[in-house]
Amino acid sequence: MPERLVISIDAMGGDHGPPVAIAGAALALERMAGRDVSFLLHGDKVQIEAEVAKHPALKSRCEIRHTDLVIAAEEKAAQALRRGKGSSIWNAVDCVKRGEASAAVSGGNTGALMAISKLLLRMVGGVERPAAVASWPTLRGVTAVLDVGANIASDAAQLMEFAIMGEAFHCAVHGRPGERTTVGLLNVGSEEQKGSEAVREAHRLLRAHDLGFDYYGFVEGNDIAMGTVDVVVTDGFTGNAVLKTGEGMARFFTAILRDTLTSSPMAKAGGLLAAGALRKMKARLDPSSVNGGPLLGLNGTVVKSHGGADAKGFANAIKIAADLAASDYATRIEQNMERLTAVIDARQPAEAAS
Structure with a gap:
């Protein structure tokens, strides 16, 4: 019988707090019917209980952990570390650390x-820095893009680490059985x-060494x-600039299409005829359908939901967290990091001799 998955949720985070986090948990539970999933909900007990009461199926599958302390959106990371112990974010992650x-x-x-x-989870063996990954809808399915904001600048070794972590993530969440993952470096x-x-x-x-995936080479933004x-x-x-540009363009096209299809009686009639196809297109462009950016490289699974996500988007972030936690993602990273370490160790004597 599969092991129970327990998802620890910062119920106070984001633009909307408990209403979205709890509704998202209820929707995720519905989507993952058949899987043994439960939730630890961190935050203000009164607010959380009021929202859980709206979702009867969730009540028996969650435990509320009260805290009054919430990290504000505008707080700096250093400040959050100093005063964050006992906050809803801290407690959510600490549950992963303690097993x-x-x-x-969050x-x-x-x-x-x-x-x-x-601080709490540390890094998977050999990984220097965590990376944030985004799932990008494409003509072929979904592409993982990283880093999208965790590290402003990265050297060659870090880019190779990102490739290893991105491959492990893609296999766990979006992969196709029996197929090797293809990886490209974004360039001009x-x-x-x-x-x-x-x-x-x-x-x-990457071209010279096999790190457990197929290296494609350079790719450009349109790829x-x-x-x-x-x-x-x-x-x-x-990565962050590309991600925000893509999100903005998706909203732009959706708005232009809506304006165009309501611009005249004839356009409205055409819109009614194409309503089914337009709904499918909107669903593919909806950011909530791919919401959820794991912080890759940590010695534990942590997923960042967009602060403005709705319940559907938060549910997607929960599902990604569950899929990662139930996969061999961490093992794949460790195995390929061993290969990368061998590459770097072999390169250093050659560089010293030159």
Whole structure:
């Protein structure tokens, strides 16, 4: 019988707090029918109980852990570390550290969640820094893009770590059985001489060594939506800019299409005829359908939900957390990090001799 999955939830995080977090947990429970899942809900007991009462099926599958302390969205990571112990974010992650929960989910302060998670859980063997990953809908399915904001700048070794972590994530959540994952490095062109020194060095090493996946080479921004590769690797500054641009363009196209289809009686009639197809298109472009960015590389599963996510989006973040926690994701990272360590160790004597 499968082991019970316990998901630890910061119910106070995000723009909406308990109403969205609890509704999201109830929806996730419904979507994961047949799986043995329960929840630890951290935050104000009175507010959480009021929301749980609206979802009878959730009542027997959750435990409320009260705390009055909440980390505000505007607090700096250093401040959150100083005063964060006992907060809803801290307690949610601490349950993973102590083995009470399989994974933690929060829509709260990203910097605080990252700092607290790294402090409490530490890193998987060999990984230097955690990375935030986004699931990007494409013409071929879903592409994992990382880093999308955890690290502003990254050297070649870190980019290779991101590739390893992204491959493990994609296999656990979006992978197809029997297929090797393809990984590409985001660049300003496909030519060998283009890009920063870090990107060119990572490209050379990824091409020369087998790290457990198929390295495609350089990809450009347009390749992401085309689904050219399963995993796109970049630094956090570029990745975050790309992610926010993509989200903005999705909303732009949706708004333009809505305005166009309501601009005249004829357009409205055409919209009614195409209503089914338009609903499918809207669902594919809906950010909530891919909400949930795991902090990869931690010695435990932590998933960041978008602060403005609705219940549907929060439920998706919970499902990603459950899928990761139930997978061999951490083992895959450790195995491929051993290969990367061998590559780096072999490179150092050669560099010293040159």
